[in-house]
Amino acid sequence: SDRVINGLKNKYTSAPGAMPEGLTWETATTTDIGMDFGMLNSRLRFSGDYYIRKTTDMYTVGRTLPDVFGASSPKGNYADMTTQGWEITLTWRDQFNLAEKPFNYEVRATLHDYKSVIDKYNNATKNLDDYYEGMTVGEVWGYTTDGLFRSDADTKGYVNTIIKASNDGSWHAGDVKFIDRNENGKIDYGENTVDNPGDKVVLGNTEPRFIYSFTLSGDWNNFFLSAFFQGVGRQYWFPGQESSFWGQYNRPYNQVPVWHLNNYWTKDRPDAYLPRYSGYYNPLYKGTANTRYLQDVSYFRLKNLQFGYNLPKKWIAKAGFSKVSVYFSGENLWSWSPLYRHTKDYDVTVITKGSDNDLTSGNKGDGFNYPTMRNLSLGISITY
Numbered sequence: 001s002d003r004v005i006n007g008l009k010n011k012y013t014s015a016p017g018a019m020p021e022g023l024t025w026e027t028a029t030t031t032d033i034g035m036d037f038g039m040l041n042s043r044l045r046f047s048g049d050y051y052i053r054k055t056t057d058m059y060t061v062g063r064t065l066p067d068v069f070g071a072s073s074p075k076g077n078y079a080d081m082t083t084q085g086w087e088i089t090l091t092w093r094d095q096f097n098l099a100e101k102p103f104n105y106e107v108r109a110t111l112h113d114y115k116s117v118i119d120k121y122n123n124a125t126k127n128l129d130d131y132y133e134g135m136t137v138g139e140v141w142g143y144t145t146d147g148l149f150r151s152d153a154d155t156k157g158y159v160n161t162i163i164k165a166s167n168d169g170s171w172h173a174g175d176v177k178f179i180d181r182n183e184n185g186k187i188d189y190g191e192n193t194v195d196n197p198g199d200k201v202v203l204g205n206t207e208p209r210f211i212y213s214f215t216l217s218g219d220w221n222n223f224f225l226s227a228f229f230q231g232v233g234r235q236y237w238f239p240g241q242e243s244s245f246w247g248q249y250n251r252p253y254n255q256v257p258v259w260h261l262n263n264y265w266t267k268d269r270p271d272a273y274l275p276r277y278s279g280y281y282n283p284l285y286k287g288t289a290n291t292r293y294l295q296d297v298s299y300f301r302l303k304n305l306q307f308g309y310n311l312p313k314k315w316i317a318k319a320g321f322s323k324v325s326v327y328f329s330g331e332n333l334w335s336w337s338p339l340y341r342h343t344k345d346y347d348v349t350v351i352t353k354g355s356d357n358d359l360t361s362g363n364k365g366d367g368f369n370y371p372t373m374r375n376l377s378l379g380i381s382i383t384y
Contacts, residue, residue: 018069018073018074019074020075022076023059023077024077026057026059026077027056027057028053028055029054030051030052031052032049032050032051034048034049042093044092046088046091047088047089048086048088049086049088050086052082053082053085054080054081054082055080055081055082055083056077057077058077058078058079058080058081059076059077059079060076060078060121060122061073062074062122063078063122064122064124078120079119079121079131080118081116082119083114083116083117085113086114087110087111087112088111089109090109091106091108092106092107092108093105093106093107098220099221101220102220104218104219105216105217105218106215106216106217106218107214107215109212109213109214109215110212110213112212113210115136115137115207116136116207117136118131118132118133118134118137119133125191126193127192128141128189128200132194138207139202139205140204140294141200141201141203141289142201142203142288142289142290142291143162143187143199144199144203144290145178145179145290148173148174148265148270148272148276149173149174149175150173151173152172152173155172155173158171159185159187161186161187161188162178162187162189162288163286165282165283172276173267174265174266174275174276176283176284176290178199181199181201182198182199187199203236203289203294205234205236206236206352207235208235211230211231211232211233212230212233213228213231214227214229214230215229222312223307223308223310224306224307224308224309225307226305226306227302227304227305228302228304228305229301229302229303230301231299231300232297232298233298234296234298235296236294236297237294237295237339238294239285239293239295241285241287242285243285243366243367244368245345246285248260248277248279249274249275249277249278249279249280249284250279250280250285251280252279252280257343259344260274260277264276295338296338297337297339297348297351297352298348299337299339299349300335301336301349302332303332304331305330306328306329306330307327307328308325308327309325309326310324310325311325311326320384321382322384323381323382324381324382324383325381326379326380327378327380328377328378329375329376330374330376331373331374331375332372332373332374335347339351346371347371347372349371349372350369351366
């Protein structure tokens with residue numbers, strides 16, 4: 001009913017949201033074990049760390065409340081998470097004579113990895129649409145596939161309750177064939193929970209794993225050279241619903257990516273990578289992750305390369321300089337990724353996240369962000 005306040009009638013009233021019993025800061029407790037040593041007259045050095053970080057009282061959603069409560073569940077300090085990680089660094093530094101002049105060089109390699117597991121979260125049923133206890137952060141749940149249907153006859157008796165490949169629900173040659181893992185005669189997601197996921201399984205993880213780098217440097221007869229390589233050993237990405245990766249499989253009025261051409265199924269191309277061409281093709285753009293189109297976005301990149309020459313001191317001393325260097329420098333010169341076997345339209349180093357916030361759209365991390373730019377430069381460094 002309307003309430004009257006100072007003679008004015010409000011259009012409606014609403015109850016305030018519920019407050020949690022108490023709020024506190026989340027707490028992170030880290031235990032770290034490290035080891036450093038050198039050998040062979042310090043030419044070889046090793047550094048290693050292993051850590052466990054326990055984060056408690058994380059601020060997140062409250063427990064599910066019955067509808068008769070009349071308000072949404074208040075957020076509070078309801079989640080815990082454990083992160084385990086390690087890092088190792090190996091460095092080799094030495095010299096030898098080249099054309100009777102000393103050649104100094106250094107090789108440095110690093111490797112680190114981490115994994116975060118949810119210890120507590122308000123998801124009693126362990127529904128797969130949210131975090132749940134025991135979940136490894138970044139999990140990708142989806143379906144396994146067995147290529148494409150070779151003919152219409154192959155689809156006889158096939159039932160998929162998750163998605164449709166055509167308006168009338170029928171399946172045809174060239175469609176993606178999902179595997180009935182629980183052998184119940186249909187493709188389904190059960191109760192969409194950890195205990196009853198239907199035909200869903202964990203396909204991969206979107207978090208970067210086994211992150212590594214190599215640094216090579218050396219100098220000889222006033223010349224110097226350095227190269228820095230960096231990469232990720234394992235990481236996965238399944239393009240989202242609005243990703244340009246899908247081209248007209250998403251929306252018929254989209255542009256067709258060049259890599260789609262002659263790369264989709266036809267009777268003359270039964271072994272093509274992409275399925276038969278169809279707009280609004282549910283098995284792809286609906287975000288139904290599957291093994292056939294889950295993308296491996298691990299990569300190896302030449303992050304920086306520098307080459308230069310230090311002018312001899314006898315040339316620069318009269319000018320009052322202590323050091324003058326002429327050099328070439330390049331950044332992000334080259335990269336390789338399994339994704340590039342299909343398309344080079346995306347920069348794998350930012351495909352799963354946004355780049356510069358001022359340059360990234362709301363669909364960040366799905367191919368709508370600017371790539372890491374390649375830079376080439378020539379320079380002179382002068383030290384007085």
